[in-house]
Amino acid sequence: xxxxxxxxxxxxxxxxxxxxxxxxxxxxxxxxxxxxxxxxxxxxxxxxxxxxxxxxxxxxxxxxxxxxxxxxxxxxxxxxxxxxxxxxxxxxxxxxxxxxxxxxxxxxxxxxxxxxxxxxxxxx
Amino acid sequence: xxxxxxxxxxxxxxxxxxxxxxxxxxxxxxxxxxxxxxxxxxxxxxxxxxxxxxxxxxxxxxxxxxxxxxxxxxxxxxxxxxxxxxxxxxxxxxxxxxxxxxxxxxxxxxxxxxxxxxxxxxxx
Numbered sequence: 254x255x256x257x258x259x260x261x262x263x264x265x266x267x268x269x270x271x272x273x274x275x276x277x278x279x280x281x282x283x284x285x286x287x288x289x290x291x292x293x294x295x296x297x298x299x300x301x302x303x304x305x306x307x308x309x310x311x312x313x314x315x316x317x318x319x320x321x322x323x324x325x326x327x328x329x330x331x332x333x334x335x336x337x338x339x340x341x342x343x344x345x346x347x348x349x350x351x352x353x354x355x356x357x358x359x360x361x362x363x364x365x366x367x368x369x370x371x372x373x374x375x376x377x
Numbered sequence: 378x379x380x381x382x383x384x385x386x387x388x389x390x391x392x393x394x395x396x397x398x399x400x401x402x403x404x405x406x407x408x409x410x411x412x413x414x415x416x417x418x419x420x421x422x423x424x425x426x427x428x429x430x431x432x433x434x435x436x437x438x439x440x441x442x443x444x445x446x447x448x449x450x451x452x453x454x455x456x457x458x459x460x461x462x463x464x465x466x467x468x469x470x471x472x473x474x475x476x477x478x479x480x481x482x483x484x485x486x487x488x489x490x491x492x493x494x495x496x497x498x499x500x501x
Contacts, residue, residue: 291449293417298492318492320444325415368422368442 276300279354283307286354297324297354322361322371330358330376342366350376400424403478407431410478421448421478446485446495454482454500466490474500 272290279286283306289296299321301309311321327333330350338344343363353359353375362372396414403410407430413420423445425433435445451457454474462468467487477483477499486496 315493317489318494319488320447320494323444364443365441369439370442370444 277354278302282354283309288354322373324359324373324375326377327374328377330360330374333374334360337362401478402426406478407433412478446497448483448497448499450501451498452501454484454498457498458484461486 274286274288274290276285276287280302283302285300285302287298289298299308301312308321312318334344334348334350338348343366345361345363348360350358350360353373355375358376360374362374364371398410398412398414400409400411404426407426409424409426411422413422423432425436432445436442458468458472458474462472467490469485469487472484474482474484477497479499482500484498486498488495
């Protein structure tokens with residue numbers, strides 16, 4: 254979820270029952286992230302960091318913010334990639350996993366192949 | 378996720394390891410839905426049904442589809458609503474829960490109060 258400074262971020266940080274991380278700058282990815290840990294999923298709040306942030310275009314198209322992508326944890330990221338590729342999905346970039354926000358390998362899949370939805374795969 | 382006929386829908390339905398529902402027309406909500414049950418969450422695929430579908434405007438803005446909303450399960454939907462209202466969030470419609478796709482009470486919160494994200498609450 255791309256988020257500047259909104260009600261959700263501010264209020265969530267007040268909560269004593271939900272685990273909310275400190276803002277974590279990730280200069281190599283051009284974003285600052287906050288993770289909100291729920292019992293069965295995580296919400297990732299994203300804010301552009303620096304010039305040429307990869308989410309700058311998204312915010313230009315969605316000035317109020319919005320849901321940027323969804324992430325699925327997978328047991329074997331290369332096997333998942335190859336299965337999706339064989340089904341016709343396009344993998345972004347050079348197709349090789351990169352280290353993501355949790356220090357784990359991640360890949361992104363082309364939104365045009367998933368109903369306009371940017372899909373991230375992360376090694377569980 | 379708003380989805381016409383895409384790779385994801387078609388391929389997921391082939392999977393023998395993932396529970397994918399049959400398309401379920403919901404004329405009263407103006408959508409046809411498919412649920413993909415994952416171990417810790419559900420993906421809801423939405424397709425407009427009939428004239429004046431509530432997702433028609435979304436598809437007009439996002440012809441390729443996209444992520445339409447996120448849904449949080451809550452233990453007490455009126456208590457959750459009141460807490461969010463007291464924090465400044467706006468509840469859509471008349472503010473009273475309606476019966477959603479799972480036959481459970483649901484509410485929607487104003488995207489402008491959640492970084493451009495349409496948020497649904499559903500009674501767990």
